[in-house]
Amino acid sequence: MSQPENERQEPGLRLLPHQANFVETVFSPSSKRIILLEAAVGLGKSAATVGVASRLLRERPMGRGLFLVPAALRSQFSAMLRAANVPSVVVDRYMYREMLDATAAREIWPTGKVAILSFDFAFQPDVQDSLSACQWDIVLVDEWHLTRGVRSESLRHITASAEKIVLVTATAPDMELSRFAAGDVTGVKWRRDLVVDASGKPLPTLPQMIFHEIPVDLSAAELELRGRISELVKVLLGGVGGNVWPKMLLRHVESSPAAIEVPLQRIKEKVATILDSAEEALNRDDAASGDIPTDSLDRSKAEQAAELAERALQEIEAIGSDSKLNTFGSLLTRIEQGTVHRRILVLTDFRATLFYVAAEIEERGLACQFLHGSMDTDDRARSFESFSSAGGILVATRSAIEGLDGRGVTDLVLYDVPRTQAALRKVLSRFDRFGRVSELSVYFFVQSDSDDPTQGPRGRLAEIIRSGLGESTPQ
Amino acid sequence: MGASFPNLRLLDHSAAARKLDLASEVFHRINRIIPQDQVVLSVPPKCRVRDAIALLKKHGYSQVPVVDGSEVLGVFSFRSFAQEAAGATLDEWNKEKCAPGDLPVDEFLEQFEFARVTEEMNRVFDAMDRDNGVLVGTPDRLIGVLTPMDFLRYLYQVASPFVMVLEIELALRLLIRRALTDENIAAASRRCLAVVYGGEDRVPTTLEEMTFDNYQSLISHGDNWAQFEPVFGGNRTRASAKLKEIGAIRNDLFHFKREITMQDHQTLAAHRNWLLNKVKQQEAHCEPEVQP
Numbered sequence: 154m155s156q157p158e159n160e161r162q163e164p165g166l167r168l169l170p171h172q173a174n175f176v177e178t179v180f181s182p183s184s185k186r187i188i189l190l191e192a193a194v195g196l197g198k199s200a201a202t203v204g205v206a207s208r209l210l211r212e213r214p215m216g217r218g219l220f221l222v223p224a225a226l227r228s229q230f231s232a233m234l235r236a237a238n239v240p241s242v243v244v245d246r247y248m249y250r251e252m253l254d255a256t257a258a259r260e261i262w263p264t265g266k267v268a269i270l271s272f273d274f275a276f277q278p279d280v281q282d283s284l285s286a287c288q289w290d291i292v293l294v295d296e297w298h299l300t301r302g303v304r305s306e307s308l309r310h311i312t313a314s315a316e317k318i319v320l321v322t323a324t325a326p327d328m329e330l331s332r333f334a335a336g337d338v339t340g341v342k343w344r345r346d347l348v349v350d351a352s353g354k355p356l357p358t359l360p361q362m363i364f365h366e367i368p369v370d371l372s373a374a375e376l377e378l379r380g381r382i383s384e385l386v387k388v389l390l391g392g393v394g395g396n397v398w399p400k401m402l403l404r405h406v407e408s409s410p411a412a413i414e415v416p417l418q419r420i421k422e423k424v425a426t427i428l429d430s431a432e433e434a435l436n437r438d439d440a441a442s443g444d445i446p447t448d449s450l451d452r453s454k455a456e457q458a459a460e461l462a463e464r465a466l467q468e469i470e471a472i473g474s475d476s477k478l479n480t481f482g483s484l485l486t487r488i489e490q491g492t493v494h495r496r497i498l499v500l501t502d503f504r505a506t507l508f509y510v511a512a513e514i515e516e517r518g519l520a521c522q523f524l525h526g527s528m529d530t531d532d533r534a535r536s537f538e539s540f541s542s543a544g545g546i547l548v549a550t551r552s553a554i555e556g557l558d559g560r561g562v563t564d565l566v567l568y569d570v571p572r573t574q575a576a577l578r579k580v581l582s583r584f585d586r587f588g589r590v591s592e593l594s595v596y597f598f599v600q601s602d603s604d605d606p607t608q609g610p611r612g613r614l615a616e617i618i619r620s621g622l623g624e625s626t627p628q
Numbered sequence: 629m630g631a632s633f634p635n636l637r638l639l640d641h642s643a644a645a646r647k648l649d650l651a652s653e654v655f656h657r658i659n660r661i662i663p664q665d666q667v668v669l670s671v672p673p674k675c676r677v678r679d680a681i682a683l684l685k686k687h688g689y690s691q692v693p694v695v696d697g698s699e700v701l702g703v704f705s706f707r708s709f710a711q712e713a714a715g716a717t718l719d720e721w722n723k724e725k726c727a728p729g730d731l732p733v734d735e736f737l738e739q740f741e742f743a744r745v746t747e748e749m750n751r752v753f754d755a756m757d758r759d760n761g762v763l764v765g766t767p768d769r770l771i772g773v774l775t776p777m778d779f780l781r782y783l784y785q786v787a788s789p790f791v792m793v794l795e796i797e798l799a800l801r802l803l804i805r806r807a808l809t810d811e812n813i814a815a816a817s818r819r820c821l822a823v824v825y826g827g828e829d830r831v832p833t834t835l836e837e838m839t840f841d842n843y844q845s846l847i848s849h850g851d852n853w854a855q856f857e858p859v860f861g862g863n864r865t866r867a868s869a870k871l872k873e874i875g876a877i878r879n880d881l882f883h884f885k886r887e888i889t890m891q892d893h894q895t896l897a898a899h900r901n902w903l904l905n906k907v908k909q910q911e912a913h914c915e916p917e918v919q920p
Contacts, residue, residue: 509869
């Protein structure tokens, strides 16, 4: 499946040399069955994978390609493949049922197309069995590092009979490639400093990203509210739904009062249901058999949780002023007073915070656009195009910026900071891409009176920033 | 900078993200009603009644398809078992020489209708009424099982956001009237909506004429908040944010822009409860109807 040098560009795609070389490597007879691409964010991995799919279906019009990707990236890959005239289909449960319904044969997966599936869907037992029964020409796994643990075994199962497997990751893999086949891997690494343009010249160095720490002084009432939520988390740990979602409450409360309100109300409802169920069980004849809902908290803990949630809601109601929001407002005014034609993107993890921040911006007499995952694609496009052409302020949720090319953003306000270095890198990769021509100022808030340097937000953030993204500048 | 900045673009803004089967997206067909996470439970024909009933009890089901290889033979259910058991004579039971629970399920089968995932939901109403369930797929490829509860849940999911928005709007009107007299509503409306409507004489002056966005503007306008604060409590930004979020969901819902998600549902429910509390507080205070 090799080609002469002058035919290496895929029709409809403009690949840079490193991307075209990667496509060539995948199809080279001398390459192993598994090709592992490891490259930093922003170097064009997605375009290269589209190049692989394009080449596959050009050489084998009845070939079968499978893209396994994080759920949030399905539509992005679908759009990229469509733009490159590569037939593809996003398969979710509904589509899968229709495919089952429409095909009499056991083989339901289409030929001459790329099927795009999320990891979560592909690894469901019935889907996994169906995928593994199919002879794939290429299985491509984006964000391969997300397939650790049990997923790794599922992936091995699905790819067992694939002719080629392409694993793509931005994170240095410490994963067990041996699960596939020892010695069956061709590795490709891209380094930013070695990437060249079509004429062979090194790509220009990107302007710096400058990090700004913005200290926030929380009021006594706000600190008390956070303490109340910590107390609630301790009560809920190990109870309903495990340990993950109670810990999420801390992220909600650190984000905004708006973000924590809905979860608190949900806790009250859920606990009320648990107490009702426990009451019914106690009143039944079979109470002695211990037939109480298995996911219930201990009754006294459930009551304690409901009380804490109610108190927290009352405290939110009583807090008149939000220190973080006020600090944000001042920051915004300062940025706005800077040079003209700024593109300020405010990023949050929660939709409730998005509307809360937007309300504050409008109260200050400024206009803003929204971008969140629940918006339909046309509205998202309209919102982003307006921001892109006129500048101003865009408030977005983190999940909504997947697939966004934000090289033109001048100021990025991380209203909620990602908790891990990998997550932060992923966010910044949307903005720190080839083609960015101006400096990018990144602002993040730290609790100035946190007395725990390692556990508090300030300690955690500083660590993340220092460990690879450059030093931050306290304001 | 007038022109679009070349380095900003959204990759999936076309119709690309839409599902391929447009009919399935638009019409309430069988496929949409089957729970997304449904895992079809089945038993082999020689499964003992005792074990099948234990399985039904464990999963909270009332019927289970009986499948031999990939072929659906029928359905074993509490009803099919009861009907067969009640119809048998003592002699017939004695001939079996075993307890009813030890018999295989294939002696107690009933036949359900099959529906295709692409069929309209009303196609199966009669079958659902008669059998209490419908199999989805074909006899040699079972895709799902539909029960009346699946219908109920689906229709509730579709209808309940509309009901909640209705409650929210009526609650808002009630609370606005608690804060302002009709005359003050008209005056406040002229003050904060004149720019939007291009002149004071074009502004709607009664709540019934106003849109949801008008309510939000009225309540969160800086000049009006002092009068609304005793009714809505908290601070203006929080109240305004809630109304903004409701308004965004409401617009998507009423303009049929997208499916309402679980998160939307929870948000509407939480904000509806917030307003309900405010209405209850107003009732409890039993204050005079209007302020001067």
